[in-house]
Amino acid sequence: MAQASVAETRQSSWWHRNQQQLTPWLFLAPGILFFLFYVIFPIFQSFNLSLFSWDGLGAAEFVGLNNYEELYYDEAFYTSLKNNLIWLVLYLAAIPAGLFIALFLNQTVTGIRLYKSLFFFPFVISQVVVGLVFTWFYDPTFGILNVVLGSVGLPPMNILGDENWVTIGIIVAGLWPQTAYCMILYLTGLNAVDPEQIEAGRLDGAKGWRMLWYIIVPQLRPATFIAFVVTIIGALRSFDLISVMTNGGPFGSSRVLSFYMFEVALSEYGFRMGYGASIAVVLFLIMLGFIAYFLWSMYKEERAR
Amino acid sequence: MFPAPIERSPRAWQITYQSLLPFALILWLLPLIAVAIFSVKPDADFVNANYWGWPSSFEGFTNYALVFTGSDMPQYLLNSFKITIPTVIGAVALSCMTGFALGIYKFKSNIWIFFMFVAGNFVPFQILMVPVRDLTLQMGLYNTITGLVLFHVAFQTGFCTLFMRNFIRALPFELIEAARVEGVAEWRIFWFVVLPLMKPAIAALSVLIFTFIWNDYFWAVVLTQGVESQPVTAGITSFNAQYRAAYHLMSAGSLVAALPPVAMFFLMQRHFIAGLTLGAVK
Numbered sequence: 001m002a003q004a005s006v007a008e009t010r011q012s013s014w015w016h017r018n019q020q021q022l023t024p025w026l027f028l029a030p031g032i033l034f035f036l037f038y039v040i041f042p043i044f045q046s047f048n049l050s051l052f053s054w055d056g057l058g059a060a061e062f063v064g065l066n067n068y069e070e071l072y073y074d075e076a077f078y079t080s081l082k083n084n085l086i087w088l089v090l091y092l093a094a095i096p097a098g099l100f101i102a103l104f105l106n107q108t109v110t111g112i113r114l115y116k117s118l119f120f121f122p123f124v125i126s127q128v129v130v131g132l133v134f135t136w137f138y139d140p141t142f143g144i145l146n147v148v149l150g151s152v153g154l155p156p157m158n159i160l161g162d163e164n165w166v167t168i169g170i171i172v173a174g175l176w177p178q179t180a181y182c183m184i185l186y187l188t189g190l191n192a193v194d195p196e197q198i199e200a201g202r203l204d205g206a207k208g209w210r211m212l213w214y215i216i217v218p219q220l221r222p223a224t225f226i227a228f229v230v231t232i233i234g235a236l237r238s239f240d241l242i243s244v245m246t247n248g249g250p251f252g253s254s255r256v257l258s259f260y261m262f263e264v265a266l267s268e269y270g271f272r273m274g275y276g277a278s279i280a281v282v283l284f285l286i287m288l289g290f291i292a293y294f295l296w297s298m299y300k301e302e303r304a305r
Numbered sequence: 306m307f308p309a310p311i312e313r314s315p316r317a318w319q320i321t322y323q324s325l326l327p328f329a330l331i332l333w334l335l336p337l338i339a340v341a342i343f344s345v346k347p348d349a350d351f352v353n354a355n356y357w358g359w360p361s362s363f364e365g366f367t368n369y370a371l372v373f374t375g376s377d378m379p380q381y382l383l384n385s386f387k388i389t390i391p392t393v394i395g396a397v398a399l400s401c402m403t404g405f406a407l408g409i410y411k412f413k414s415n416i417w418i419f420f421m422f423v424a425g426n427f428v429p430f431q432i433l434m435v436p437v438r439d440l441t442l443q444m445g446l447y448n449t450i451t452g453l454v455l456f457h458v459a460f461q462t463g464f465c466t467l468f469m470r471n472f473i474r475a476l477p478f479e480l481i482e483a484a485r486v487e488g489v490a491e492w493r494i495f496w497f498v499v500l501p502l503m504k505p506a507i508a509a510l511s512v513l514i515f516t517f518i519w520n521d522y523f524w525a526v527v528l529t530q531g532v533e534s535q536p537v538t539a540g541i542t543s544f545n546a547q548y549r550a551a552y553h554l555m556s557a558g559s560l561v562a563a564l565p566p567v568a569m570f571f572l573m574q575r576h577f578i579a580g581l582t583l584g585a586v587k
Contacts, residue, residue: 019490019491020410020491021412023406023410023491023492024406024407024409024410024412024415025406027402027403027405027406027495028402028403028406028407028418030399030402031399031400031402031403031422031462031466032403032418034399034458034459034462035421035422035425035459035462035463037459038433038437038440038455038456038459038460039425039428039433039459039460039463040421040425041436042432042433042436042437042440043425043428043432043433045435045436046432046433046435046436049435049436056435056439103307103308104329106307106308107308107310107311107322108310108311108312109311109322109323109326112326115326115330117570117571117574118330118334119330119333120570121334121337121567122333122334122337124516124563124566124567124569124570125337125520125563125566125567126519126520126522126538126562126563126566127520127522128520128522128538128541128542128559128562129541129559129560129562129563132340132541132545132555132559133336133337133339133340133559134336136336136339136340136343136552137336137339142354142356142357144335144339144357147357176336181581184578184581185581188578190307193307198307211307212307215307216307229427233427236429237429237430239430239522239523240522240523243522243526244522244542257431258429258430258431261431261434262431262434262523262527265434265435266434266438266527273435276431276434276435277432277435279431280429280431280432280434280435281432283429283431283432284428284429284431284432287427287428287429290427291424291427291428294423294427295420295423295424298420298423299416299420302416
């Protein structure tokens with residue numbers, strides 16, 4: 001009897017009736033508020049700001065689409081856009097390179113664990129340090145690159161001082177940690193490959209490349225998807241390396257949108273926040289295409305569960 | 306296993322493989338090895354253009370001691386820890402909660418809130434730069450460690466939520482149902498049932514976020530300036546300006562700056578890798 005009455009008072013309490021509906025929102029509240037405040041609202045503010053001319057201190061002046069019109073005639077904007085495309089395309093080389101190294105290291109000889117972690121090393125260190133290391137690697141007076149070039153009879157090169165080579169030189173520096181990342185993704189993926197399918201493939205006479213392409217790669221799809229996501233995001237976010245290695249030079253030829261935006265809005269070239277925001281909006285719209293695709297893939301997978 | 310296990314191949318190939326390994330590793334890490342050698346060279350070697358030869362004398366102790374005594378490096382390192390550790394705690398705490406809410410409860414807007422976190426995590430930093438800097442200035446937190454930490458916590462919550470939610474989804478749901486049948490309150494389910502099971506995810510995220518935040522350069526430059534609040538990634542550039550062309554000191558400084566995440570990685574390797582694969586690849 002006593003128990004029943006306790007249960008009754010419990011049920012009548014508003015909190016207990018709605019507990020399961022309310023709990024998730026209480027748990028979500030701090031995270032959502034923080035995220036809205038620092039990430040989601042600023043995106044809209046940037047969109048808004050791109051319609052203004054503002055030096056960051058005084059009053060902002062509404063200029064409509066003037067910033068975008070200026071972008072349309074801005075040489076530097078096209079250089080940055082072109083470099084962004086080069087980054088996107090060349091950075092993807094990290095994926096096959098990572099797979100290749102993963103295949104090379106996917107053995108069980110003694111000490112292989114240590115080898116795997118040492119190969120992963122470049123990803124753990126900061127891009128600022130990677131940039132510094134590669135700047136010296138390319139250095140025209142003492143860099144190893146020219147020592148190597150000289151030993152095979154080629155003329156010395158000043159990679160970071162040459163408008164045609166500078167972006168490629170920086171991308172190679174970026175590929176070093178990125179390849180390490182893709183490698184670790186594939187190493188984990190290779191662990192999960194179904195041994196029975198490999199044996200079945202072997203019985204059917206599949207070997208080497210054919211085995212890799214028709215049996216292994218399809219099973220590595222989840223790893224490949226993540227590798228794609230992180231590589232594309234990484235390519236579009238490239239900033240640290242450019243800032244450390246060339247500061248956009250020579251003559252702005254190694255700028256990408258993310259760097260150009262920073263330069264316009266926050267460097268000694270002037271505090272043009274509105275113009276900077278319009279560059280950021282363009283970069284955001286490019287990224288949005290990829291984000292939509294990633295979310296769509298995730299959505300399909302959720303539905304399939 | 307693919308490729309075919311090396312033990313099954315001819316002896317000659319086994320030996321080739323074994324000797325190829327260290328060779329490939331040295332080639333792969335050559336840029337780093339070069340910096341390590343630079344950092345123990347005496348100043349004279351650079352004056353005499355002995356860049357790639359053997360160090361004429363071992364000056365490792367002098368160089369590293371100078372990094373710690375003759376520059377602001379200790380302060381920068383301290384700042385980095387003061388920024389990184391609170392961020393890790395904050396982001397992991399927030400995402401344990403959001404991940405729990407999104408992973409356990411079924412409600413209409415669940416997937417959209419989840420996608421908001423995921424999408425926000427992928428946006429280019431530049432679209433946030435001007436408003437976040439302005440916001441930080443207005444709150445009087447520009448050039449403070451707190452300002453940087455608050456932003457990092459908020460931004461990392463996106464990635465952490467993605468990770469935590471997927472992890473919790475993979476837990477056996479019967480446990481929660483059983484607890485509910487017993488009449489356990491929802492928050493007690495979180496605290497006593499789910500949280501203990503999340504330990505591996507918390508460990509993985511902690512190492513990963515530690516590395517991300519330690520290596521952050523962009524936000525350090527945007528939200529701070531000067532020795533009192535800048536982390537070591539930004540500090541290394543002023544350090545390098547101070548010791549321009551003193552390659553041995555720049556190398557030593559860079560290695561010191563890179564060390565904490567490296568140490569973290571080697572200590573918590575298993576968790577680190579679980580974190581990187583977003584738990585999607587097992």
